[in-house]
Amino acid sequence: MSPLRDQLQREVASLYAFVQNVSRACTPPPQSVSYSESSSKFFEYISHLADCTKQHILGFDSHADDDAEGFIEARTELLTLRNAWRELHQFIKPSADADTLNQPTAMVAALVDRLHELPGFESTDFTIFHTDSFYYAQVNPSAMEVVVTPLARIVDAHPFPTNLGLIGIPNSQGNAMFLNCLLAHEIGEYAYAKRGTEAHLEMAAAAALEEHMGATFSTKGVTVQSRLTKTVLKFAKEIFCDLFAVRLIGHCYSFAYIELFDLPNLLGKDGALAVGDSVEPQILSYPDYPSHPFRVKVQSDLLKAEGWWDLIKDMDSRHGTLLRVLLDLDLQDFVKAEEAAGGNRAPFVKALIDVMPRVKEQVGNITNGIDSRLYEYGLLWKPIAEYLRNGIVPSTLNILDPASTPTEVHPTPITALNAAYRFYLEGVEALMSRIKDQNVSSAQDRAAWMKRIESWTTKALEDVALFRGTES
Amino acid sequence: MSVTTPLDGGSNHGLVHSVLSRNTIDERRRRPITDPKSLVITPLLLRTDPYDYDSIDLRLGSYFLIPQSPPAPFLDPTEANSSRLSHLKVHKPLGTYLVIPAHQTVLGATLEFIKLPHDVSGQILTKSSVARTFLLIETAPWVHPLYRGCLTLEIANVSNTPQVLYPGFHIGQLILVANDKPADETEPLSGAYVGPIEPESPALKHPKDVLREIGITRYRNPHFSDWLSTRE
Numbered sequence: 001m002s003p004l005r006d007q008l009q010r011e012v013a014s015l016y017a018f019v020q021n022v023s024r025a026c027t028p029p030p031q032s033v034s035y036s037e038s039s040s041k042f043f044e045y046i047s048h049l050a051d052c053t054k055q056h057i058l059g060f061d062s063h064a065d066d067d068a069e070g071f072i073e074a075r076t077e078l079l080t081l082r083n084a085w086r087e088l089h090q091f092i093k094p095s096a097d098a099d100t101l102n103q104p105t106a107m108v109a110a111l112v113d114r115l116h117e118l119p120g121f122e123s124t125d126f127t128i129f130h131t132d133s134f135y136y137a138q139v140n141p142s143a144m145e146v147v148v149t150p151l152a153r154i155v156d157a158h159p160f161p162t163n164l165g166l167i168g169i170p171n172s173q174g175n176a177m178f179l180n181c182l183l184a185h186e187i188g189e190y191a192y193a194k195r196g197t198e199a200h201l202e203m204a205a206a207a208a209l210e211e212h213m214g215a216t217f218s219t220k221g222v223t224v225q226s227r228l229t230k231t232v233l234k235f236a237k238e239i240f241c242d243l244f245a246v247r248l249i250g251h252c253y254s255f256a257y258i259e260l261f262d263l264p265n266l267l268g269k270d271g272a273l274a275v276g277d278s279v280e281p282q283i284l285s286y287p288d289y290p291s292h293p294f295r296v297k298v299q300s301d302l303l304k305a306e307g308w309w310d311l312i313k314d315m316d317s318r319h320g321t322l323l324r325v326l327l328d329l330d331l332q333d334f335v336k337a338e339e340a341a342g343g344n345r346a347p348f349v350k351a352l353i354d355v356m357p358r359v360k361e362q363v364g365n366i367t368n369g370i371d372s373r374l375y376e377y378g379l380l381w382k383p384i385a386e387y388l389r390n391g392i393v394p395s396t397l398n399i400l401d402p403a404s405t406p407t408e409v410h411p412t413p414i415t416a417l418n419a420a421y422r423f424y425l426e427g428v429e430a431l432m433s434r435i436k437d438q439n440v441s442s443a444q445d446r447a448a449w450m451k452r453i454e455s456w457t458t459k460a461l462e463d464v465a466l467f468r469g470t471e472s
Numbered sequence: 473m474s475v476t477t478p479l480d481g482g483s484n485h486g487l488v489h490s491v492l493s494r495n496t497i498d499e500r501r502r503r504p505i506t507d508p509k510s511l512v513i514t515p516l517l518l519r520t521d522p523y524d525y526d527s528i529d530l531r532l533g534s535y536f537l538i539p540q541s542p543p544a545p546f547l548d549p550t551e552a553n554s555s556r557l558s559h560l561k562v563h564k565p566l567g568t569y570l571v572i573p574a575h576q577t578v579l580g581a582t583l584e585f586i587k588l589p590h591d592v593s594g595q596i597l598t599k600s601s602v603a604r605t606f607l608l609i610e611t612a613p614w615v616h617p618l619y620r621g622c623l624t625l626e627i628a629n630v631s632n633t634p635q636v637l638y639p640g641f642h643i644g645q646l647i648l649v650a651n652d653k654p655a656d657e658t659e660p661l662s663g664a665y666v667g668p669i670e671p672e673s674p675a676l677k678h679p680k681d682v683l684r685e686i687g688i689t690r691y692r693n694p695h696f697s698d699w700l701s702t703r704e
Contacts (some may be wrong), residue, residue, distance in 0.1 A: 101563045310633050391667040393585040396514035398504050436660035459669040463515040470519045
């Protein structure tokens with residue numbers, strides 16, 4: 001055997017072993033745990049892709065030539081295969097780790113059901129995987145296509161399932177509830193990419209930068225202009241996803257956002273924004289994102305416009321206070337803060353503010369016609385809180401309807417989620433007062449009952465999904 | 473046992489226990505939660521009638537605790553984490569199944585979350601069709617007034633054959649019994665198991681605490697069989 005062929009065969013075998021190892025986590029998936037349908041779909045595809053790749057590799061040396069040109073050609077193909085599997089590697093085992101006990105199964109199902117209400121997303125589903133990061137992540141569907149399509153073409157496999165997204169959740173939040181409302185943002189990223197929203201914003205972003213940067217922008221080359229515009233587009237994407245999430249699931253998204261980033265620390269003892277004369281770093285934007293207060297302010301504006309604010313403005317929680325304070329802030333205050341800080345990001349914030357009407361328009365187009373569940377929330381948030389205060393899963397509620405007739409109702413997941421999150425923030429003391437030997441000053445006791453509220457909400461989402469199934 | 477109509481309004485004092493009938497169960501279920509006589513059973517899936525004349529069928533939930541030997545060599549009430557370590561939590565979504573080997577046990581829970589009225593106790597029994605496969609679901613079947621939570625089921629396959637359990641199947645029947653004196657609903661809820669939605673490991677009491685209460689001054693350590701004081 002020639003040295004080239006010999007070398008190639010070693011590399012072929014190495015790649016075969018590599019594919020075996022990478023795909024092992026899901027071929028077959030562990031039988032000791034259960035997976036959601038979307039995870040199973042993802043594993044089936046990976047398994048299929050692995051089989052095709054291995055089959056292709058087994059026949060590889062038959063078309064590997066002994067000459068140097070043929071070797072390079074074959075070597076290039078091997079590299080393409082290996083690179084694709086290297087990319088897939090980061091999702092496979094983390095997806096296998098996200099079994100139904102280690103992902104917010106009921107929450108994901110509720111969010112996906114909600115997404116199905118939007119035209120064009122009726123068959124979309126998401127595979128959840130764990131990340132080591134503190135933050136949630138969405139794998140851009142086109143990026144996945146870039147990885148998988150060439151691989152599938154080479155090894156003669158099916159294309160990646162259409163309408164299957166991948167979302168990463170922090171591995172610590174696998175069985176949490178309320179914080180996972182942030183998944184709605186990642187679903188927004190998926191929608192943003194699928195609908196090609198960026199293309200609708202690009203020109204407006206460039207025009208806004210030109211207006212605010214003047215010659216500093218217009219005299220730059222295309223590459224620099226594109227890079228600057230990209231920054232505004234990144235800002236705009238975050239705002240799009242936040243607004244999409246609020247439209248999709250209501251105020252609970254903002255509560256989760258405030259909680260994840262510990263934003264109540266923006267408030268002073270008096271409940272006012274702790275900005276004062278000096279510019280607090282929190283109000284300034286980051287290189288790729290608007291500041292958290294900016295983002296929550298935009299969310300609170302939408303909550304007000306949608307009518308949520310009237311129903312939550314009196315809530316007894318610093319989350320509510322923060323929303324109120326940011327509602328009173330003007331977007332121009334963020335520009336002033338950037339200018340006072342002397343950095344170079346003021347034009348980006350100004351441009352973002354200019355682009356925001358278009359961002360809202362895009363959110364409106366995608367979520368057009370969706371029922372916010374506001375009316376239902378107005379009717380049911382108090383009964384749901386009453387059930388939770390009594391330690392009862394709020395999936396079947398006996399209430400008086402608007403005509404004062406006793407009636408049994410099952411809340412929709414969105415209403416259950418919002419009302420329960422609200423109770424989680426302001427009602428835990430009331431719940432603990434119903435339980436013997438519980439100390440509201442004890443973080444351990446409090447955390448235990450907060451966990452219970454999460455578990456009752458999870459159960460409520462599971463129950464209402466069953467009710468919907470039996471009613472259909 | 474009397475089968476007189478269970479009490480509705482007024483005092484229960486001086487009356488014998490009576491089993492709640494279908495109509496009364498239904499009527500109690502419709503009461504607002506603020507009414508201490510209210511009964512909650514959720515989700516009550518009505519596509520198949522869950523009621524019998526004097527009981528209501530409950531379904532098997534999706535979560536299980538399967539006993540495991542390692543890492544704990546035995547269930548040890550002197551070790552705080554012993555009961556948690558002695559079980560493996562498993563989720564079997566609706567549509568999937570769990571196999572219980574012959575002569576094995578597993579903790580499960582009802583799919584339904586219940587809250588009993590202040591004047592009603594409950595008893596959960598294995599459904600006869602299930603019992604005839606030599607599967608038992610309860611060894612602590614009594615449920616106190618005002619209890620709330622999914623009912624933990626101590627499921628034992630006492631047959632010689634492995635058995636398949638499908639979550640969502642009717643597995644037990646809940647019988648509700650009116651008490652002659654209602655519990656005080658204004659009292660704080662007590663007990664180690666308020667509001668579970670899945671089976672939970674037992675809250676074992678430490679032998680030194682239990683034995684000290686009855687004047688016993690020492691107990692044997694299960695690890696080394698040495699004697700320890702209950703006063704330390």
